[in-house]
Amino acid sequence: MKYVSVIMISSGFFLFLAATIGFLRLPDFYTRMHATGKGDTLGLLLIIMGLFFYELSINWTWSGVITGLKLIAMALFWFLASPTATHTLLRAAFETGIRPWSKDKEFLIDKTQGESNDIGR
Amino acid sequence: MVKDPDDIIVRTVARFMIPIIQLFSLYVYVHGHISPGGGFQGGCILAASFILISLAFNIGEAKKILSGRKNLLFIGLGVFIYAFTGLVPLFVQGNFLDYQHLSQFLPLDPVMARYYGVALVELGVQITVMAVMISLFQDLVTAGRHESILKDRENGIDR
Known part of the structure; x- marks a missing residue:
């Protein structure tokens, strides 16, 4: 069980690293939120599940199981909260009228000036 | 200004999360x-x-659940619980917040009286902090005009 937890925590760290690199290197708000939203959610989930298995492997008693259940509850809560927060941020950005990044220069020129608040509807 | 967010995802998740947060x-x-x-x-x-x-x-x-007047009452209630628990030992020759003297009023030995006294004081702190935080948020987010904004919305003026 210890090896399972080591593998899960390592892959969680790898996802965090990927999310951080994506946050620093990607061109605009939407792609950055894409990297951090996905990477952070699954990364933290993997780390918490790895800690759950580690706790069970070193402390196979009633108190250890209780601690593990608390960790599971934390993971479930995070799994609901983080994607919702990302969704809300992205929706707010889209309704404010931030244009997505594109290689096509024509796309960057705001043709719908004055009604840019209505793109999200 | 104050716009109604119309988002079914946020509403559904919030409906699930709010009881868990309170627990x-x-x-x-x-x-x-x-x-x-x-x-x-x-x-x-x-x-x-x-x-x-x-x-x-x-x-x-949110104000249907906890209106401004109720919120003010909670601020006062928390401070009252704190001060009352602190002042009671003064009448039996203790110090302020000297909980072990509560054992003369309650069927408890001094150790457990100290334990429950701390719990009571913390309850007062919790109620006051909750009410003050909510009132700070409402004042900040509407620039202190939430009463007039709510009145306008009742009369059909969208702001």
Whole structure:
């Protein structure tokens, strides 16, 4: 069980690293939120599940199981909260009228000036 | 200005999360004796659940649950619980907040009286912190004009 937890925590760290690199290197708000939203959610989930298995492997008693259940509850809560927060941020950005990044220069020129608040509807 | 967010995802998740947040705040309050946590932290988490209601639904919905007058009452109630618990030992030759003298009024030995006295004081702290945080949020987010904004919405003026 210890090896399972080591593998899960390592892959969680790898996802965090990927999310951080994506946050620093990607061109605009939407792609950055894409990297951090996905990477952070699954990364933290993997780390918490790895800690759950580690706790069970070193402390196979009633108190250890209780601690593990608390960790599971934390993971479930995070799994609901983080994607919702990302969704809300992205929706707010889209309704404010931030244009997505594109290689096509024509796309960057705001043709719908004055009604840019209505793109999200 | 104050716009109604119309988002079914946020509303559904908030409806699921708000009871869990409130339960967790009580956990933090009760566990404050033996672990990090206590009245202030529990009150902040409890206030966060109410702030989530006003963010996911709207501020009128949150004020239906806890109106401004009730909020003011809670601020006073928390301070009253704190001060009352602190002042009672003064009448039996104790110091302020000297909980072990509560054992003369309650069927408890001094050690348990001290334990429950701390719990009572923390309850007062939690109620006051919750109410103050909610009122701070409502004043900040509407620039102190939430009463007039709610009145306008009742009369059909959208702001």
